[in-house]
Amino acid sequence: xxxxxxxxxxxxxxxxxxxxxxxxxxxxxxxxxxxxxxxxxxxxxxxxxxxxxxxxxxxxxxxxxxxxxxxxxxxxxxxxxxxxxxxxxxxxxxxxxxxxxxxxxxxxxxxxxxxxxxxxxxxxxxxxxxxxxxxxxxxxxxxxxxxxxxxxxxxxxxxxxxxxxxxxxxxxxxxxxxxxxxxxxxxxxxxxxxxxxxxxxxxxxxxxxxxxxxxxxxxxxxxxxxxxxxxxxxxxxxxxxxxxxxxxxxxxxxxxxx
Amino acid sequence: xxxxxxxxxxxxxxxxxxxxxxxxxxxxxxxxxxxxxxxxxxxxxxxxxxxxxxxxxxxxxxxxxxxxxxxxxxxxxxxxxxxxxxxxxxxxxxxxxxxxxxxxxxxxxxxxxxxxxxxxxxxxxxxxxxxxxxxxxxxxxxxxxxxxxxxxxxxxxxxxxxxxxxxxxxxxxxxxxxxxxxxxxxxxxxxxxxxxxxxxxxxxxxxxxxxxxxxxxxxxxxxxxxxxxxxxxxxxxxxxxxxxxxxxxxxxxxxxxxxxxxxxxxxxxxxxxxxxxxxxxxxxxxxxxxxxxxxxxxxxxxxxxxxxxxxxxxxxxxxxxxxxxxxxxxxxxxxxxxxxxxxxxxxxxxxxxxxxxxxxxxxxxxxxxxxxxxxxxx
Numbered sequence: 227x228x229x230x231x232x233x234x235x236x237x238x239x240x241x242x243x244x245x246x247x248x249x250x251x252x253x254x255x256x257x258x259x260x261x262x263x264x265x266x267x268x269x270x271x272x273x274x275x276x277x278x279x280x281x282x283x284x285x286x287x288x289x290x291x292x293x294x295x296x297x298x299x300x301x302x303x304x305x306x307x308x309x310x311x312x313x314x315x316x317x318x319x320x321x322x323x324x325x326x327x328x329x330x331x332x333x334x335x336x337x338x339x340x341x342x343x344x345x346x347x348x349x350x351x352x353x354x355x356x357x358x359x360x361x362x363x364x365x366x367x368x369x370x371x372x373x374x375x376x377x378x379x380x381x382x383x384x385x386x387x388x389x390x391x392x393x394x395x396x397x398x399x400x401x402x403x404x405x406x407x408x409x410x411x412x413x414x415x416x417x418x419x420x421x422x423x424x425x426x427x428x429x430x431x432x433x434x435x436x437x438x439x440x441x442x443x444x445x446x447x448x449x450x451x452x453x454x455x456x457x458x459x460x461x462x463x464x465x466x467x468x469x470x471x472x473x474x475x476x477x478x479x480x481x482x483x484x
Numbered sequence: 485x486x487x488x489x490x491x492x493x494x495x496x497x498x499x500x501x502x503x504x505x506x507x508x509x510x511x512x513x514x515x516x517x518x519x520x521x522x523x524x525x526x527x528x529x530x531x532x533x534x535x536x537x538x539x540x541x542x543x544x545x546x547x548x549x550x551x552x553x554x555x556x557x558x559x560x561x562x563x564x565x566x567x568x569x570x571x572x573x574x575x576x577x578x579x580x581x582x583x584x585x586x587x588x589x590x591x592x593x594x595x596x597x598x599x600x601x602x603x604x605x606x607x608x609x610x611x612x613x614x615x616x617x618x619x620x621x622x623x624x625x626x627x628x629x630x631x632x633x634x635x636x637x638x639x640x641x642x643x644x645x646x647x648x649x650x651x652x653x654x655x656x657x658x659x660x661x662x663x664x665x666x667x668x669x670x671x672x673x674x675x676x677x678x679x680x681x682x683x684x685x686x687x688x689x690x691x692x693x694x695x696x697x698x699x700x701x702x703x704x705x706x707x708x709x710x711x712x713x714x715x716x717x718x719x720x721x722x723x724x725x726x727x728x729x730x731x732x733x734x735x736x737x738x739x740x741x742x743x744x745x746x747x748x749x750x751x752x753x754x755x756x757x758x759x760x761x762x763x764x765x766x767x768x769x770x771x772x773x774x775x776x777x778x779x780x781x782x783x784x785x786x787x788x789x790x791x792x793x794x795x796x797x798x799x800x801x802x803x804x805x806x807x808x809x810x811x812x813x814x815x816x817x818x819x820x821x822x823x824x825x826x827x828x829x830x831x832x833x834x835x836x837x838x839x840x841x842x843x844x845x846x847x848x849x850x851x852x853x854x855x856x857x858x859x860x861x862x
Contacts, residue, residue, distance in 0.1 A: 342517070349586065352586040353581065416576070
C-alpha cells in the first residue's frame with residue numbers, strides 16, 4: 227500500500243474538443259489513492275467527457291492522462307488490458323449486456339479475465355449481487371425486466387466484479403429514489419473502506435457529495451474551477467459555484483453542514 | 485507483485501493448524517479454491533482445526549469468500565473451528581462477505597427432456613396461428629388508418645411517405661438495376677448455351693421475355709426489397725419500441741400505425757411496381773446484350789423477336805403482383821418490428837424473422853398468383 231504516494235489518476239493540461247467546440251480547456255486534476263472524488267458541473271460542462279477521456283474512450287487533443295502511473299497513449303495492448311482489469315466503470319445508463327441475465331452480466335468480466343470453476347463463478351457473482359442488494363431470485367432476470375434502480379445496482383456489481391482498485395461512476399444515483407440513493411451512497415462508502423477503493427464519481431446529487439465524497443472538484447468553462455472538501459466548495463466565490471451550492475435545492479445541505 | 489497464496493498444515497496432538505499466507509485475491513482465486521477444497525477434502529482426520537490468517541497480505545471478496553467456504557466446509561464435517569489473526573483492515577470485508585445469504589437458487593433454464601421438446605413443438609404450432617392473427621390484425625389497422633387518411637388527407641404523413649419513398653424506391657434503383665441486369669444476362673447466356681444444341685436459338689428470346697416479365701423481374705425485386713427495406717423497417721420500429729418511442733407516441737394520442745407504419749407500407753406499395761418495371765427493363769437489356777455478344781443475335785433481331793414473343797398480358801401479370809408483394813413485405817416488417825422486446829438479441833432475431841418470412845410469403849404469393857392467372861387464362 228502506498229498512502230499518498232503517486233496519484234491514481236493524474237490529468238495535466240488536458241484539451242478535448244469536438245471540431246471547433248472546446249469542451250475541456252487545459253484541465254488539471256489529480257485523484258489520490260483511496261479517496262472518493264466527486265466531480266460536479268452544469269449539464270454539458272464536460273463531466274462525462276472528462277470521465278470518458280480518462281478511460282480512453284474519447285481521444286484527447288493535447289495533454290497527459292496517467293492512470294496507475296501509466297500513460298495510456300504509450301501503453302501497448304497488453305499493458306492496457308492489465309490497466310483495464312484494475313478499474314471498473316459504471317456507465318450512466320448501466321450499459322448492461324441486454325441478452326445476458328443480471329448474473330451473467332456480472333460473471334462476464336470474471337469469465338474473461340479469471341479462470342474460475344463454475345461453482346466459484348456462480349457463488350462470487352451471486353455474492354457481488356447480494357452486496358449491492360440484488361436477491362438471487364432477481365439474478366436470473368434479463369436487463370429489460372429490471373427496474374431502473376436495479377439496473378444501476380447490477381451495473382455496479384459488474385463494475386466491481388474483478389475487485390478493482392479504482393471505479394469510475396457516472397451519475398450513480400441519478401434516477402434513484404432518495405432511499406435507494408442513500409443506500410447506494412452507504413454501499414460505496416462501505417466498499418471504499420473495506421476494499422480500499424479509489425472512486426471517481428460524476429454526480430449531481432448534493433447529498434452524495436456531502437455524505438460520501440472526500441473531495442469535490444467543480445468543472446466550469448472547461449476547467450476545474452475549485453477542488454477541496456465541501457466546506458471549501460461552500461465558501462467558493464465562483465459565480466457558478468455560488469449558484470450551485472447556495473441554490474434553493476442546496477439550502478438544506480448548507481443548513482446541515484453549518 | 486502479489487505473492488502466491490499458501491495454506492500450510494501443521495499437526496499437533498490436539499489440533500490441525502492451518503496457516504494462510506500471501507495474497508488472497510482475485511488473480512489467485514482458482515488456486516485458492518483448490519487449496520480450500522483440498523483442506524475440506526482432507527478433513528476426515530478428527531480433531532479441532534485452527535486457521536491462522538495473520539500472514540495474509542491482501543484480501544478481497546474472492547479471498548474472503550473462499551475463507552467463508554473453507555470454514556463452512558470444515559464445520560459441515562463436524563470439526564471444531566477457530567479462525568484468528570485476520571488483519572484489522574480486512575475484518576469489515578470478511579464480516580460483510582460472511583453476512584451474505586445466497587441460498588435460493590436462481591431461476592433454472594429450460595431443459596431438454598422429451599416433454600420440454602414436445603411442449604416447444606406444440607407452442608410453435610400454436611404460434612403459427614398467432615402470427616396469422618397478427619398479420620391480419622396489422623392489415624386491418626392499416627386499412628383503418630388508410631380510411632382515416634382518405635377522409636382527412638391532411639392527417640396523412642405526406643413528408644414521411646415521401647422520405648420513405650426516396651429511401652426504398654429511388655435509392656434502391658442502382659442496386660436493383662445491377663442485379664436484374666446480371667440475372668437477365670445469365671438467363672440469356674444459359675439459354676443460348678443449351679438451346680443451341682437443338683438449333684432453337686431464337687426461342688431464347690421467348691424464354692427470357694416471358695420469364696422476366698411474368699416471374700423473375702418481380703420476384704428478384706421483391707426479394708431484394710424484402711432484404712433491403714423490410715429489414716430496415718423492422719430494425720427501425722424495433723429500436724423505437726425498445727426505447728419506448730412508440731409508447732410515447734401512444735400517450736400523445738397518436739396512432740403508431742398512422743404515424744409510422746402507414747407511410748412506410750404505402751411507400752413500399754408505390755415503390756415496388758416502379759422498381760419491378762425498371763428491373764424488368766434492365767433484365768431484358770442484359771439479356772439482349774448477352775444475346776448480341778455471346779449468342780451472335782443482333783439487337784434488331786432480338787427486339788423484333790421480343791415483339792412477337794411477348795404480349796401486354798405478360799407485362800400485366802408481373803406488374804399486378806408487385807403491389808401485393810409490397811404489402812406482404814411491409815406488413816410482415818411492421819408486425820415483427822412491434823414484437824421486439826428489450827434486448828439487442830431480440831432485435832436481431834425479429835429482423836432476421838422479418839426477412840425470412842417476407843421472402844417466404846413473396847414466393848407463396850407468387851405461386852398463388854400463378855394458379856390464379858392460369859385459371860383465368862392470362
